[in-house]
Amino acid sequence: MSQPKLILSRSIPFKIPLRFFFTAPLFGVLAAIFILWQGPLAFTTRWSPGVVAVTHLMVLGYIVMVMLGALLQVVSVLTGARLPGIKRTGLVTYLSLTAGTLLLSAGLVNDAADLIRLAIVLLALSFILFCSVVIMGLLTAQARSDAAGRMWLALISLVLTVALGIWLATGYAWDNFTVDRTLTDIHLTWGLLGWISLLVMTVAYEVVPMFQLTPAYPKVLTRWLSMSIFFGLIAWSGGILLANAFIVLLGSLVLACGLFLFALTTLWLQKQRKKKQPNVTVWFWFCAMLCLIAAIGVWVSAQFYLPLKQAPSYALMLGVLMIAGFAISVINGMLYKIIPFLCWVHLSMKVTELGVSRRHIPNIKTFINNSHAHLQLLLHLLALLLIVVAILYPELLLIPAAVFFALSNILLCWNLFAVLQVYKKSETEIIANAMA
Ligand code: HEM
Structure with a gap:
């Protein structure tokens, strides 16, 4: 790569x-x-x-x-x-x-x-x-870079998702305007598997080795996987629009195998991490990959067991696993890396600009309070577990699930604000040193 x-x-x-x-x-x-x-x-x-x-x-x-x-x-x-x-x-x-x-x-x-x-x-x-x-x-x-090419695929998926979303929304916004509900599945599939999953992959190839200290993703995967998923999406949508079950199945297989391969490779790379220090991002990504595999498992099971496919909980389960389990976990894990990294980059630029010693830049690891970040991870996992079970027992568990999800996000905000405090303090020190 x-x-x-x-x-x-x-x-x-x-x-x-x-x-x-x-x-x-x-x-x-x-x-x-x-x-x-x-x-x-x-x-x-x-x-x-x-x-x-x-x-x-x-x-x-x-x-x-x-x-x-x-x-x-x-x-x-x-x-x-x-x-x-x-x-x-x-x-x-x-x-x-x-x-x-x-x-x-x-x-x-x-x-x-x-x-x-x-x-x-x-x-x-x-x-x-x-x-x-x-x-x-x-x-x-x-x-x-290869990454720019993959970004194009994610961007095309975003444009399609948004265009279809706007079209679907017009069905709610104007009377006497009915839209074909088949488009809802095409809209959400391009959104979740195209825009979100392709972008997560693009980001993963660059940042998993960098931030989680793993070996690089295999070259064959980084070269072909995004493209295969993109064509899987085209085939799947084409099959739906043409009502051709064979093409739908072919597209679905490409999508399921491609995403499964990505999740499995990420878990395999995480297992080979060079330094096994506590790293909250690793755990968030681990959880995200398990949820992605679980979503694929639910989808495959529904293909063979029709009553599952017809149950109202089936689509909700897929949505929860993909949105809260996969995408939100990846994002939580990434925020703990991106924000300290950007703080570090901007402090580096500041010391260079002002001609101050680099010793005023804190070590990147000290931006995050590890125990607070792990507590937030725990809240996130609890919320996720409760949301998944709440699909089956909403009256019993949806309220506690929502409370834990809110707590997890409040603590995430708090932890990220703490990073900014470290940044602001260091910036003030750098400026004071430049003026001394
Ligand atoms: C990348 C962004 C988006 C993603 C991932 C996404 C995802 C989804 C999902 C998962 C559903 C299905 C909900 C369900 O079954 O209960 C859905 C439905 C819907 N989306 Fe989006 N969406 C996105 C952007 C948008 C935008 C920008 C709009 C409008 C401006 C929009 C409008 C709609 C509408 C109106 C529906 C309901 C369609 C119906 O009732 O049949 N979406 N979307």
Whole structure:
């Protein structure tokens, strides 16, 4: 694999990605409050407005929020591209994504067409701005890397997901406008398996060896896997649209095998870690890969056992394993690495700019309080376990599940704020030293 060289001097202002990163766990808390407010009975079938609303608080407000912030950062340092007007576009993208997500969820649950219309406009604006910045970055890249190629596939999946999402939302926003519900499955599959999974893979190939001190992913995997999954998605969607069961099966097999291979390889690499020091990110990724394997297991079982496929809990289980189990776990683990790393990068740039000794930059490991991070991991795992079992016993367990999920995200926010405190203190010291 060609290891990309990071062009750190092209890093965008720190506050741009930070806004996205700190807002995400707040959406987690909001999703939990929403569940408590609606009550367990609102979450027994995937088609209830409560489920669709809470799904988008999680996918748009949490997962997409972090992914957009991270991508704006990554594109600048990975490709060395200058991103023109990034301060303004970053802010408008952030504000319209936040407001659009809130309005979409509020509109869906209250059946308020006006709110959904406004949400469509804001979300379209947010994604158009974001995609223009990233596409411009990728096209004017100084350095080309395999990662940029894989990013294109994730980006195409995002465009398709959003376009289909907006189309589906118009069905709720205008009377006498009915949309084909088959498109819902195509929309969510491109979102979860295309945009989210392909981006997680792209990121994993670069950061799992770097942050978790594992060997690199096998070259054959990094070269072919994303492409195979992308074609699996095309085949699967084509099969659905043409009502051809054979093509659907073929596409599904490629998707299931590809994702299984990715999860298994990641677990295998984690087993070969060079230094086995406590590392909360390793555990979050371990949990994420187990949930991905469990989701594939549930899906495969349903293909052979029809009553499972027809049960209302089946789709909910797949959604929970993919969204809360896989994507949110990966994101929690990544935030504990990305934010200290960015703090370290910005402090490094500051000491160079001011001509101060590098000894004022704290060791990157000291940014995180390990015991607090492990406590948050524990809360996350408990919440996850409760959410999974709550699918079967919602009246009994959905409330405690939501409470633990909220607590986990509050502690995540607290832990990340503590990182910023270390950053601010060191920055003040560096500036004081430069003036002395
Ligand atoms: C990457 C981003 C997105 C992901 C991962 C995603 C995921 C999902 C999922 C999992 C569902 C199924 C929910 C269920 O079965 O209960 C769904 C449905 C839906 N999504 Fe999205 N979504 C995304 C973006 C959007 C956007 C931007 C919009 C609109 C502006 C949107 C509008 C909708 C609507 C209206 C439905 C319900 C469709 C129906 O009732 O048949 N989504 N989405």
